[in-house]
Amino acid sequence: MQNTGTRSPATTPTHCPYCALQCGMNLTPVGGGTVEVSERADFPVNRGALCGKGRTAAQVLAPGVRLTSPLVRSQGGALVPAGWDEALDRIAGSLGRTRARYGADALGVFGGGGLTNEKAYALGKFARVVLGTSQIDYNGRFCMSSAAAAGTRAFGLDRGLPFPLEDVPRTGCVILVGSNPAETMPPSLRYFTELRENGGTLVVVDPRRTRTAEQADLHLAPRPGTDLALALGLLHLVVAEGRVDEAYVEERTSGWEEARAAAMAHWPEHVERITGVSVPELREAVRLFCAPEAAMVLTARGPEQQAKGTDTVGAWINLCLATGRAGRPLSGYGCLTGQGNGQGGREHGQKADQLPGYRRLTDPAARRHVAEVWGVDPDALPGPGRSAYELLDALGSDVRSLLVMGSNPVVSAPRAAHVEERLRSLDFLAVCDVVLSETARLADVVLPVTQWAEETGTTTNLEGRVLLRRRAVTPPEGVRGDLEVLHALAGRLGVEKGFPVDPEEVFEELRRASAGGPADYSGIDYRRLAREDGVFWPCPAPPPHGGPALRAAVTPPPAAGDTAPRADTAPRPDTAAPGAEDAAAPYPGAPTPAAGGTAPHPGTPRLFLDRFATPDGRARFVPVAHRPSAEEPDEEYPVLLTTGRVVAQYQSGAQTRRVAELNAAAPGPFVELHPRLAARLGAAEGDPLAVVSRRGRAVAPARITTGIRPDTVFMPFHWPGEGRANTLTNPALDPDSRMPEFKVCAVRVEAVPR
Ligand SMILES: Nc1nc2c(c(=O)[nH]1)N[C@H]1C(S)=C(S)[C@@H](COP(=O)(O)OP(=O)(O)OC[C@H]3O[C@@H](n4cnc5c(=O)[nH]c(N)nc54)[C@H](O)[C@@H]3O)O[C@H]1N2
Numbered sequence: 137m138q139n140t141g142t143r144s145p146a147t148t149p150t151h152c153p154y155c156a157l158q159c160g161m162n163l164t165p166v167g168g169g170t171v172e173v174s175e176r177a178d179f180p181v182n183r184g185a186l187c188g189k190g191r192t193a194a195q196v197l198a199p200g201v202r203l204t205s206p207l208v209r210s211q212g213g214a215l216v217p218a219g220w221d222e223a224l225d226r227i228a229g230s231l232g233r234t235r236a237r238y239g240a241d242a243l244g245v246f247g248g249g250g251l252t253n254e255k256a257y258a259l260g261k262f263a264r265v266v267l268g269t270s271q272i273d274y275n276g277r278f279c280m281s282s283a284a285a286a287g288t289r290a291f292g293l294d295r296g297l298p299f300p301l302e303d304v305p306r307t308g309c310v311i312l313v314g315s316n317p318a319e320t321m322p323p324s325l326r327y328f329t330e331l332r333e334n335g336g337t338l339v340v341v342d343p344r345r346t347r348t349a350e351q352a353d354l355h356l357a358p359r360p361g362t363d364l365a366l367a368l369g370l371l372h373l374v375v376a377e378g379r380v381d382e383a384y385v386e387e388r389t390s391g392w393e394e395a396r397a398a399a400m401a402h403w404p405e406h407v408e409r410i411t412g413v414s415v416p417e418l419r420e421a422v423r424l425f426c427a428p429e430a431a432m433v434l435t436a437r438g439p440e441q442q443a444k445g446t447d448t449v450g451a452w453i454n455l456c457l458a459t460g461r462a463g464r465p466l467s468g469y470g471c472l473t474g475q476g477n478g479q480g481g482r483e484h485g486q487k488a489d490q491l492p493g494y495r496r497l498t499d500p501a502a503r504r505h506v507a508e509v510w511g512v513d514p515d516a517l518p519g520p521g522r523s524a525y526e527l528l529d530a531l532g533s534d535v536r537s538l539l540v541m542g543s544n545p546v547v548s549a550p551r552a553a554h555v556e557e558r559l560r561s562l563d564f565l566a567v568c569d570v571v572l573s574e575t576a577r578l579a580d581v582v583l584p585v586t587q588w589a590e591e592t593g594t595t596t597n598l599e600g601r602v603l604l605r606r607r608a609v610t611p612p613e614g615v616r617g618d619l620e621v622l623h624a625l626a627g628r629l630g631v632e633k634g635f636p637v638d639p640e641e642v643f644e645e646l647r648r649a650s651a652g653g654p655a656d657y658s659g660i661d662y663r664r665l666a667r668e669d670g671v672f673w674p675c676p677a678p679p680p681h682g683g684p685a686l687r688a689a690v691t692p693p694p695a696a697g698d699t700a701p702r703a704d705t706a707p708r709p710d711t712a713a714p715g716a717e718d719a720a721a722p723y724p725g726a727p728t729p730a731a732g733g734t735a736p737h738p739g740t741p742r743l744f745l746d747r748f749a750t751p752d753g754r755a756r757f758v759p760v761a762h763r764p765s766a767e768e769p770d771e772e773y774p775v776l777l778t779t780g781r782v783v784a785q786y787q788s789g790a791q792t793r794r795v796a797e798l799n800a801a802a803p804g805p806f807v808e809l810h811p812r813l814a815a816r817l818g819a820a821e822g823d824p825l826a827v828v829s830r831r832g833r834a835v836a837p838a839r840i841t842t843g844i845r846p847d848t849v850f851m852p853f854h855w856p857g858e859g860r861a862n863t864l865t866n867p868a869l870d871p872d873s874r875m876p877e878f879k880v881c882a883v884r885v886e887a888v889p890r
Pocket residue numbers: 155156279313314315316317319320321341342343344346359360361362363436437438439473474475778779780781782783784785786787788850879880
């Protein structure tokens with residue numbers, strides 16, 4: 137329950153716009169357009185703590201910083217202010233013409249994991265129902281998609297953390313793999329310090345001695361791209377040292393023999409040669425992980441953003457399964473998602489292969505269910521489209537027009553110079569953003585939208601906790617919400633109904649669309665979210681599900697006509713409530729609502745305690761073997777480049793590069809390198825270095841530290857221009873998740889004469 141305590145009446149409790157922790161904060165307008173951010177101690181995830189980005193987030197609400205008028209490309213080629221009607225007419229007219237000429241799949245949509253659940257849901261529906269295109273994906277593909285693929289493969293269900301963060305300090309050991317929460321989620325560091333205060337141990341796996349690694353009992357610094365071998369080496373030792381939990385493996389898993397055989401092929405000495413982590417260090421990690429009764433493995437982008445990210449996460453999951461550390465109290469595998477709605481953003485249909493409720497677009501039952509909620513013919517729903525990088529790569533050829541909502545790929549996509557060139561080759565680009573991002577600068581039309589604090593909506597944090605972000609301030613003149621944009625474009629494209637502008641109305645429809653799916657939100661509503669500290673999905677509605685009150689909210693199908701693509705012509709009778717299976721637990725073994733059927737479902741903070749979400753209830757081992765990165769160093773490109781984040785900037789920097797305090801703390805890109813490599817190059821601290829890969833060249837000052845492997849350089853990716861890390865990165869994709877290999881490519885480093 138929220139303790140609103142002594143808050144002033146003008147103060148609104150809400151959540152940070154940025155990362156997946158979704159810290160609670162209070163916002164108070166204090167006049168003159170200024171909004172004050174203050175501590176909100178009652179929210180359990182951050183208990184009042186905020187990082188610098190959160191503390192300064194309200195500065196981006198100021199009219200001088202953000203967009204307040206639509207912009208259209210003039211005859212002379214400049215972006216000039218325009219009215220909303222003109223801007224919307226241009227977008228709808230252009231999309232309609234492209235579709236008439238080239239077909240619906242010539243229209244692309246690129247969404248974002250920062251969008252609320254309501255926006256992500258409406259965007260996916262807009263693409264499939266209004267545009268009729270299969271070509272939609274989003275930046276979350278660049279984020280946690282490998283963990284999602286591996287989690288689904290092993291457990292039958294993907295939710296970032298299968299337990300709340302509050303469990304972390306109470307387990308015995310945590311292995312943090314390629315995760316730097318000291319910089320990427322500072323308030324969460326407390327969970328790891330408390331773990332150690334409670335006698336637990338922390339193992340950090342990172343090629344760099346990060347601020348997080350400095351807190352660890354054991355820091356393993358593998359060569360970038362070798363986590364798969366590392367995890368296999370640990371599993372090998374688990375077997376060799378007789379630490380397999382045979383009873384658990386027998387009772388709760390399948391596929392152990394094959395996975396065991398694969399691990400046995402990875403001798404510790406062999407793993408040491410691949411990873412650079414010594415055999416004694418491997419043994420120590422196994423000892424720390426296996427000694428206590430409970431333990432966890434948490435991964436983030438380090439092992440996931442690899443062309444073998446899915447198998448890599450699979451290898452860490454195998455380690456958990458062999459030792460009985462999944463689906464038991466205070467034990468398990470989890471992925472720390474990244475963006476504000478990194479979790480919910482992947483559940484409700486902006487991903488190329490998914491429908492709301494985390495349903496698969498290729499599943500006929502899922503298509504029937506969602507088509508019914510949308511009032512369209514299931515056969516009219518397009519199939520799966522291209523993944524994010526493949527979509528960007530197809531711009532200007534197969535895909536001629538693009539709508540971007542909530543991403544800045546000019547800075548954040550791999551092989552960014554190529555992506556920028558593809559964006560420029562489009563017939564038409566429309567961007568909805570709060571600021572004039574590098575991607576918006578290339579657009580034919582830019583729509584200025586309202587921000588987090590100016591609108592209500594839900595997000596789902598890294599724990600699977602669905603939260604209510606409340607509107608706290610009035611938006612400036614001239615901006616409109618993303619939902620209003622979709623409503624207006626749908627109307628102009630002939631779909632008058634089904635795109636409400638009220639987020640609660642959208643959420644009510646999302647509930648029904650998600651009902652019975654893996655990510656079932658049907659038991660959650662705004663009233664409940666306003667009372668509770670969030671509700672963990674799955675949270676099915678109590679049976680009898682979908683009684684008259686809920687069903688009455690079904691949005692009528694869009695009127696048919698040649699501009700209403702693929703919509704069912706005959707309004708569907710609002711047939712019987714969904715079958716009994718919809719009212720049942722969202723997956724076999726999930727907690728069901730109390731008998732009697734009227735008590736609200738409490739939500740599911742902890743998954744898999746009784747069984748996994750697979751058909752037989754067993755977690756699946758997957759036999760995986762190490763393989764090299766898509767690009768290994770050679771004579772021409774002898775050094776490994778890895779990329780990531782610094783505490784004071786967020787993502788492409790579109791928002792945080794507009795805050796003076798953050799720029800002072802992190803003014804620009806840099807190349808982190810070891811003194812030995814620096815000496816070889818004759819480079820001193822601050823000297824400009826050129827980093828050259830097969831895709832391009834970037835220049836940034838040297839930052840010399842013994843905290844990085846001598847064979848590796850690191851660049852943060854938050855800046856455009858000369859120091860853009862993504863000019864260099866390799867778009868080699870994971871075969872399962874289609875994740876690009878942001879975390880490893882081969883480069884050459886050269887001193888640049890000043
Ligand atoms: N300040 C800040 N916070 C953020 C964000 C931000 O942009 N800025 N973004 C948010 C988002 S969307 C995300 S996804 C999260 C990301 O959160 P993190 O995953 O914690 O962030 P990264 O810096 O991308 O990567 C983590 C670590 O992986 C290491 N690493 C690099 N290569 C490898 C490798 O091959 N193996 C291993 N094991 N480790 C490797 C890097 O050295 C780095 O320290 O942060 C969220 N929070």
